[in-house]
Amino acid sequence: MALLQFTDNGIYCPQADVYLDPWKPVNKALITHGHSDHARWGHQYYLCTETAKPVIQYRLNPAHVQTVKFGEEVLIHGVTFSFHPAGHIIGSAQIRVEYKGEVAVFTGDYKLAADGISETFEPVKCHTFITESTFGLPVYRWKQQNEVFDEINQWWRKNQAEGKTSVIAAYSLGKAQRLLHNIDSSIGKIFTHGAVENVNHVIRNQGIVLPPTQVITKDIAKKEWEGALIVCPPSAVGSSWMRKFNPYSLAVASGWMALRGTRRRKGADRGFALSDHADWQELNTAVKETGAEKVFVTHGYTELFSRWLREQGLDAHEVKTQYEGEVEEGKEINNGQDSEGAKED
Amino acid sequence: MQPEPNSFYLFATMKNFTALFTEIDHTTKTLDKTKALAAYFAQASDQDKLWAMALLSHRRPKRTVNASLLAQWATALSGLPVWLFEESYHTVGDLAETITLLLPPPQEQSDYSLTHWINYIKALESTDIEGKKEKILWAWDRLTEEERFVFNKLITGGFRVGVSQQLMVKALARYSKVKENVLAHRLMGNWSPEQGDFQQLVFSEETSDISRPYPFYLAYALEDTTEGLGDPLQWQAEWKWDGIRGQVIVRERQLFVWSRGEELVTDKYPEYEAFINLLPDGTVLDGEILPFKDFSPLTFQHLQTRIGRKTISAKLLKEVPVAFVTYDLLEWQGQDVREWKLEDRRKKLEAVILPLNNPVLRLSPVVDFTSWQELTDMRLRSREFLSEGIMLKRKESIYRDGRRKGDWWKWKVDPFTIDAVMIYAMSGHGRRANLYTDYTFAVWDGNQLVPFTKAYSGLTDEEIGKVDRWVKQNTMERFGPVRSVKPELVFELAFEGIQKSTRHKSGIALRFPRIKRWRHDKPASEANHLSDLVKLLDRK
Numbered sequence: 007m008a009l010l011q012f013t014d015n016g017i018y019c020p021q022a023d024v025y026l027d028p029w030k031p032v033n034k035a036l037i038t039h040g041h042s043d044h045a046r047w048g049h050q051y052y053l054c055t056e057t058a059k060p061v062i063q064y065r066l067n068p069a070h071v072q073t074v075k076f077g078e079e080v081l082i083h084g085v086t087f088s089f090h091p092a093g094h095i096i097g098s099a100q101i102r103v104e105y106k107g108e109v110a111v112f113t114g115d116y117k118l119a120a121d122g123i124s125e126t127f128e129p130v131k132c133h134t135f136i137t138e139s140t141f142g143l144p145v146y147r148w149k150q151q152n153e154v155f156d157e158i159n160q161w162w163r164k165n166q167a168e169g170k171t172s173v174i175a176a177y178s179l180g181k182a183q184r185l186l187h188n189i190d191s192s193i194g195k196i197f198t199h200g201a202v203e204n205v206n207h208v209i210r211n212q213g214i215v216l217p218p219t220q221v222i223t224k225d226i227a228k229k230e231w232e233g234a235l236i237v238c239p240p241s242a243v244g245s246s247w248m249r250k251f252n253p254y255s256l257a258v259a260s261g262w263m264a265l266r267g268t269r270r271r272k273g274a275d276r277g278f279a280l281s282d283h284a285d286w287q288e289l290n291t292a293v294k295e296t297g298a299e300k301v302f303v304t305h306g307y308t309e310l311f312s313r314w315l316r317e318q319g320l321d322a323h324e325v326k327t328q329y330e331g332e333v334e335e336g337k338e339i340n341n342g343q344d345s346e347g348a349k350e351d
Numbered sequence: 352m353q354p355e356p357n358s359f360y361l362f363a364t365m366k367n368f369t370a371l372f373t374e375i376d377h378t379t380k381t382l383d384k385t386k387a388l389a390a391y392f393a394q395a396s397d398q399d400k401l402w403a404m405a406l407l408s409h410r411r412p413k414r415t416v417n418a419s420l421l422a423q424w425a426t427a428l429s430g431l432p433v434w435l436f437e438e439s440y441h442t443v444g445d446l447a448e449t450i451t452l453l454l455p456p457p458q459e460q461s462d463y464s465l466t467h468w469i470n471y472i473k474a475l476e477s478t479d480i481e482g483k484k485e486k487i488l489w490a491w492d493r494l495t496e497e498e499r500f501v502f503n504k505l506i507t508g509g510f511r512v513g514v515s516q517q518l519m520v521k522a523l524a525r526y527s528k529v530k531e532n533v534l535a536h537r538l539m540g541n542w543s544p545e546q547g548d549f550q551q552l553v554f555s556e557e558t559s560d561i562s563r564p565y566p567f568y569l570a571y572a573l574e575d576t577t578e579g580l581g582d583p584l585q586w587q588a589e590w591k592w593d594g595i596r597g598q599v600i601v602r603e604r605q606l607f608v609w610s611r612g613e614e615l616v617t618d619k620y621p622e623y624e625a626f627i628n629l630l631p632d633g634t635v636l637d638g639e640i641l642p643f644k645d646f647s648p649l650t651f652q653h654l655q656t657r658i659g660r661k662t663i664s665a666k667l668l669k670e671v672p673v674a675f676v677t678y679d680l681l682e683w684q685g686q687d688v689r690e691w692k693l694e695d696r697r698k699k700l701e702a703v704i705l706p707l708n709n710p711v712l713r714l715s716p717v718v719d720f721t722s723w724q725e726l727t728d729m730r731l732r733s734r735e736f737l738s739e740g741i742m743l744k745r746k747e748s749i750y751r752d753g754r755r756k757g758d759w760w761k762w763k764v765d766p767f768t769i770d771a772v773m774i775y776a777m778s779g780h781g782r783r784a785n786l787y788t789d790y791t792f793a794v795w796d797g798n799q800l801v802p803f804t805k806a807y808s809g810l811t812d813e814e815i816g817k818v819d820r821w822v823k824q825n826t827m828e829r830f831g832p833v834r835s836v837k838p839e840l841v842f843e844l845a846f847e848g849i850q851k852s853t854r855h856k857s858g859i860a861l862r863f864p865r866i867k868r869w870r871h872d873k874p875a876s877e878a879n880h881l882s883d884l885v886k887l888l889d890r891k
Contacts, residue, residue, distance in 0.1 A: 143435075143438065143439055143442055144429070144431055144435065144439060144452075144453055145439045145442065145443055145449065145452040145453060147452070255378075262785075264452075265442075265443055265448070265785060266376070266445065266448055267443065267444050267445065267448075267779075267780070267785065268785060268786075269376075270376075270513075271786070271812065273379060273812075274379070275377060275378045275379055275380070276377055309829075310435065310438050313434075314432075314435060317432065
């Protein structure tokens, strides 16, 4: 019997009778992080990292959530589980599963480069590596984070000088906080869309410092946000909510913005290729560092990335899952009790 | 007043052009684009200016390196297997960009002018493959990522950057202080950055180019009813023909025929040679290049058989003869008459054309009407007259340039519609790259689904996103960029015409098919049948 199996409910460990990021309601679910394609509603018991819990609690409000520290071992029916930083968003983990000397690691979503706010990715040795491949094509190569933020700061300053408001679309959970943490907040005031501010509130409550932000409400005078930065979820792009910020420049922060076609399609003035997923090089590095011989690719360019890995001599396969990675059109999927804008990535 | 001509301290390089390109690419606002262009014109040398204008108005240097060779060399440099390069290309949807993204970083720098690089590329024409390769690799190794993209685009063509001719003229007017409509005219026709002289082109009132056409006045579609147009008697109505918009010029005993795409097409329509003897020097006519036989227009499909041909055979000339159906007079006795009122131009046009009684040079008739209701009824009969609707022109109006609202409207007939099932999806190019946007549709023939058309446009971005996701989750098979999908989604398609076709399995071909709406309410079983399409064929 395999240590982990791919079932209709999700990734299953028969020996321990638990699921990893299941997409159908189950009894026991080990959750990598709080994005809604990974942390779904309706399970009996949730297990996640301490820092991932507040968001999961806020979004799903389940009756039973247990937490573990990073690296802490949990024994379930003889199977050892531990959570290791995935670097995707705050609290996001890879889940290591060990039974009788056999080790498998499930990444959920991840990136290797440090973003200054999430716990930085740590490679974990294993026999079987279950990886995402949202950006598993060589055309995706991220610039250094500081270069991207230099561009964003420059864009904000330029808009300010021209009397424009800067509106930037970023997933409300994860990207928005990374943006707030790294942007030069001395440039001007920062306002947020309600969906972003709700998550900010949760994140601040867990002791993480973000620059001051003010949620946009009806009673704020227009002149208040002149020259300011406004952070909103992708779903707000093109909405009537946005019109009141005229004149504004619109930017989108997403890995998909690496391609000119996607940038132009978005109808945004600027597209900043800023992703919380590994790029091509990072995916390859991650696979190599695990030392794994067997690789399963769960979402993204699964077919191409697994073929590439096979050509590198690995036993690689694509598996069909319901994870979505970074959703290109930024459509927020509501499942269960998601409030507006809570689904990201 | 002219700005200072090309002084020695004024120079701009490929870097400036790349910066211009990037800046234009970074905004959706025409005002910002105009500003960026005007600023570029102020720094670039005259020769670079000409090239920038040429590139942005779709006059490109001749292609000197084959695209597949470029791909091959870039693949080798990237160290990737061929299939992965190809998959990357499918995803990116643009070869120049794919190469840019996959090449290793450059080892050197350079700061040559735009003209230098264009000449560098042009010089490759007479070089053998090895020589081309060496030159291209040398260049790639000396250009930054953004510059490489521009460089690759110079080779592969297709500089789509959201700058219309009108916008470029506006920016140039801002820089040169020459009036926009004057500039629009000066930039028409035969100039080329190789032979052209910027000062001469932009500032000189004289032109040696006797073929120079006038900018076409283009109509917007009438979206509302005719109610907003006021008194019907102030309007002239004509049939809208489904041919190619053209301008016929007779000057100094020579004939020139321009298509709307600013292509000189005189040689393609030998029927028109006779015009030299029919029209006096200094005559310019606006009208439609229309296949015409036995006193009746033929379909656009007929015209298509002539468009692509380099030489027109006697057989084809006999099968698909072409007439020029004129509806406006732009120059008369060597005088630009665009400032005359339409009714006066029309009067003169009739006086010139009608007495000729020529089967090739025809006058487009006006459609008589006295009330909007009357015209509404006539419009519904457009297809009987083999026209695609009505053109409305204000009698008082002058002949303007470019697409402008107010005086001219096109009022097309409602299209045919049919409900069809999506069976294949292909990822798009350009701004639709990496997204399944090109679909093949089928209708029922018995219990079989027969593909009969492709359609690309018509859905909102939000719907495209939904369909894209659905396609990815409901793929049955993949063939390169194409996926076959479960036959479940039904769409209402609109199209302008339908023809028999031996090239299509279904036996029919549609004109301008596009998606009208997504029929969420219909299961695939309720889509139309092939027989429904055949009925439309018979009705015509």
